[in-house]
Amino acid sequence: MSSLTVKDLTKSFGATPVLTGVDLHVPGGSFTALLGPSGCGKTTLLRLIAGFDDPDSGTVAVGDRVVAGAGRSVPARRRGIGFVPQEGGLFPHLTVAGNISFGLPRRQRRDGGRVRELLALVGLDAHLADRAPHELSGGQQQRVALARALAPEPSLVLLDEPFSSLDAALREETRAAVSRALTASGATAVLVTHDQAEALSMADQVAVLRGGRLVQLTDPRTLYRRPGDLDVATFVGEAVVLDAELRGGRAHCVLGALPYEQASAGAVPDGRARVLLRPEQLRLSTPAGAGSVARVQGVDFYGHDSRVWLRLPDGGQVTGRLDGADLPAVGDDVTISVRGTALAFPAGDGGAGPAVAAKGALRAPAPLS
Structure with a gap:
């Protein structure tokens, strides 16, 4: 497991500033939720951490390794970061096993034991390994997407609103399964969400973004009981x-x-x-x-x-x-x-x-x- 440290991160698209001097520290092995309304910059921050975009200034470090800023930009594929997109992003032409093992070395792809291990980790039966993505429910697809992200044993996993397309009952069940799997894997996790209940129930700490700035970073109970200002208070519950x-x-x-x-x-x-x-x-x-x-x-x-x-x-x-x-x-x-x-x-x-x-x-x- 590795920590994540973001220092003075800024990003603009054209003349529009999206992130302004964001500082964030995520301890190794912990779960942090990035919470905020649409347009506050939380998905942009996740993309900068993942390596899909480059910051205008500031740095991103995974553990002791600077992966963005300070004159360097490590490609996304070399950052050792797992990514779970909003809709799962499974390859429709591959089976569940093929999706999970896609980024693994050839020897591990041939070893069905790793796929069975990951399916068990995310709470799915091994018999689903040969199914196509369209034969799964939405919640099952999201768990397969998490298994694929965990397959290379990343030190950091990023989740971009992975439960937003699920109905209420399935969302609760999938959230619980994902939370258990991340805890069991020991990976550091960062979740982007605009769902306050999701952030408060899943995370060890919650980072509230507003207008491209991080306005409060604390544990869920403190955030709810002692919000930093009334705007945060009325947003969080x-x-x-x-x-x-x-x-x-x-x-x-x-x-x-x-x-x-x-x-x-x-x-x-x-x-x-x-x-x-x-x-x-x-x-x-x-x-x-x-x-x-x-x-x-x-x-x-x-x-x-x-x-x-x-x-x-x-x-x-x-x-x-x-x-x-x-x-x-x-x-x-x-x-x-x-x-x-x-x-x-x-x-x-x-x-x-x-x-x-x-x-x-x-x-x-x-x-x-």
């Missing part, structure tokens, strides 16, 4: 962002006087601020006692849990995440209490507006009459 005033050790907002912690970006002085809560921190009860009264606007039921849309007294809207039992009905008045602490950011930080549930994929229900 659903978020409730509220205007507040900090005084007396409390954040005073529409949900009451909440205990809070300072965001990792630095100390936030008393006065105007914005606070972050996660929807699962909201607790609902019948209107009685302390708490902020809100009206239920909608309920999205998912079985294992539900999203509840809530209209606040000031006209703002938030969402809560509850388990699937004993849900309120649309039109009910409920009291909102908060479990745990809020995270305070400067008043001018980005993210959603006052008293809203921030998440690009969410669509609010129509207001009640």
Whole structure:
């Protein structure tokens, strides 16, 4: 296994900058996810690491070996890097065994034991070795693509959104199989994804890219619980962002006087601020006692849990995440209490507006009459 070190990497296409001074270190044997919205530069970064493109400046090193920059550019085929593309990229005229053994020396290609070993590693039966790619499911094809990438025993494996074309159930199953195979192989892995759940569940560390810059690099729990700014917070999971005033050790907002912690970006002085809560921190009860009264606007039921849309007294809207039992009905008045602490950011930080549930994929229900 080898580490990956990227230093001050830049890349432009024509007059358009795509990456601007990216620094990234991936420890040997670890799994890192490059997470960000479309157009943030994550696939370009992966291609520079793989050797499919050359950087304008900066360096890429695999272990102690500089493979790009500093006056050198090692060809992709000589970098010792395995690559799994988005659609698998299997050769349609070759069998599964032929695909897996394609890049191996002739002696190893003749040895069926290596193919059986790799099929077992990615969780596939040996009887699939003689099948053509079109006879496999999408998840099986992606596992074969991973087996092909692992066949030469690379020290680094790159995965470019390999699960995006799979349906939800197959995606979960394939992700788990790929994660187990990478762990068993001991290879260092870098995954490009725009799927937050994928990044948080699979990776040892997550690198968040925005506008061609790496804005936060940390472990998944820290990223979710202590995001570097509100833009990261609202990208990595659903978020409730509220205007507040900090005084007396409390954040005073529409949900009451909440205990809070300072965001990792630095100390936030008393006065105007914005606070972050996660929807699962909201607790609902019948209107009685302390708490902020809100009206239920909608309920999205998912079985294992539900999203509840809530209209606040000031006209703002938030969402809560509850388990699937004993849900309120649309039109009910409920009291909102908060479990745990809020995270305070400067008043001018980005993210959603006052008293809203921030998440690009969410669509609010129509207001009640």
